[in-house]
Amino acid sequence: MDVVADRQQLTLALGRVAAGDQAALQQVYRQTSAKLFGICLRILGDRSEAEDALQDIYLTVWRRAGAFDAERGVSPITWLATLARNRAIDRLRASKAHLNRPIDAAAETPDAAPLADAVLESEGTYARMQGCIGELEPETARYIRAAFFDGHTYATLADAAGAPLGTMKSWIRRALMRLRSCLER
């Protein structure tokens, strides 16, 4: 399978979606819905919520495909996966279900083996990200995952950890900057 060609095909399909081509949207859906549904399920933890989110996400893709800017070098799957994650988090927050999730839940989620299908891997940086997350303090790494996957914010993290808000902020800020310099190494 030619990853570059497949990615290019996805980029072109998004361009056609931006012009209002419904068949192109179906092609994007066929190629990416399993990945996006996996994201929705992980974040929402409920099948029927995840189905609603998935529908909402592809309708958003239909409206916003024009905002996908391949020239900036973002891969189409990164764009789609980020959109899916953000919509799922919005939905989770609206339902307030995340407030009941312990911080540990994010850490317990086993990281599945990286996808066999390289087209669906956002930037091929999964292994590197795992390495860089692994260099952080384990506690802080868990907070970052809890924010990313479970919609936790500074306030709910500080609450759960019994730490002052300012302390939680400086832990996470420092970790984010360390993460960046590690990823750029």
Added chain:
Amino acid sequence: MSDLGPPTGPEDSDEVLAAEYALGVLDPPERDVAERRVLTDPTFAERVDDWRARLAALLDGLAPVAAPEGVWPRIVEGLGALGNVVELRLRRSLVIWRSVSAAAASAAAVLAIVAFMPRAEKPAPVMTSEIAAANKGPVVYVAMMDPARHRVILQPVSMTSTPGRSPELWLIGADGKPVAIGVAEFGKPVELKFNKTPTGAELLAVSIEPVGGSPTGQPTGPVVATGKLQLL
């Protein structure tokens, strides 16, 4: 590995804010401020995009799950209901728009508006703004603002009507908080009054709202276009 200290300058604090926003860890008031920055500050928006791309690697660890069969038909149904969404029409018109000289076309629109402006007793600074869709998209409205008289005329340039919705004009100051100016029209110019005296450093933004304008006093629908104010 060297440990970075706390942020030291505005550039660093922007980088931190972009990272926090992309991660989603900000609490509502700060999140709103960051969201406005994304809409109004392209450099900041790029930083957020970069962080989103970095963090997206976390999503690669999740196993794909086949979507249930019923979802696609529901999406098709939803497409029918969306039909005439402005954002989509804007993208389409972008192609047409680029084929004409954007500068000439908007200059013509400004001239068209000058004809609408009531003559002032004495010359006062008048500000204009080309309100364009994101990512260097087409100019959708041109605004002529008369700060002294607290009036603004909003002339549609390439705005397509959406049934059951109203465009609403907002003034966004340095604090990133949108202040409602008023409800506009898709297809004809309107003159709106406002209370706040603009300094010229603000941005104008147009969002798509329920008919009659946002029920909350803040944009509830998509912000489809923004523009800087400049002296005419």
